[in-house]
Amino acid sequence: MPSQYRPQILGWIGDLDKGSKNISGADDRLLYANDNYCAFLRKTSSDQIFYLCISLICIIGSFFLIPSLTYSLPSCKNKAIYFLLLAGLVCSILILYVMIPELYQNLFTRRGCPIIFNRKTNKVYINESYFFNFTSFKNPIHFLQPNKKRIKEYDWVDLHGVVVHNFSTYSLNTTILMVCEPGTHKTIDHVLLDPQRNGIGSYQVWGWVNNFMCFNDLISLNDGKYTWEQETPFKKDIIQDQGWPEWMVEAFNALSPEHLSEIKQKYHVQ
16 A cells, blocks of 8 residues: 555655554664653764765766766767767766765764654754755755755644665665645655664654653653753753754743744744
8 A cells, every 4th residue: 555645755665653652762863852852863973974985985986987988978989889888977977966965964964963852842843954865856056055954843743754665785764754734645845764774673763752742651761862861961962053043942842832932932933
């Protein structure tokens, strides 16, 4: 059965149910949690370094190949070799087009690119590189803005989990949050929640977040890297100097929708 969310994304495996009592495991992704909000890591340092190296190798290789192939094409008389060179040129351009966003997202993703869930206002916050996404195809004009960011506030009710296959040789799965128009299954945005997990692990962070948002006692607020008493060190190490708007940092701890409205009025946020 296909996904209920449209348009369906490539590599779709299944839609995830919301609610409490899900299989949950914060693993090493949970950074911090208190009674108001939790923060999940989405990019480990080792992953950043590995994919940064891969993207650099591919980009440098493409920069060498493209001029060489372009120079060789006009003088090639053999049709078979000509089409082979042409195919190589097209592939090199496509690799460059895909790997530049990969380079940017690993180069400009800072401190794990946390995603914040407030269970008392049912809001979700992200502050990430524009290129930090599970899709590679971006407007080439934005390649000239390598540090371009997107800072968003979402309603939890409009976010729906799906698991997709990343087509790697290791059969790793990724959990994506489909951002839908209110009350519909029409997807208007995507948010990466939990990348590159094996099997049942693909569902555990989703389960932990759901249990947290439902105030379920199955999870512990001390499961993360920082215990619930360590909010100040968490914000200093992870949030500070990363371009989070001041109102949003205060909104992490909003106690109700009314309290959130007061914070937004205080900072003149529409």
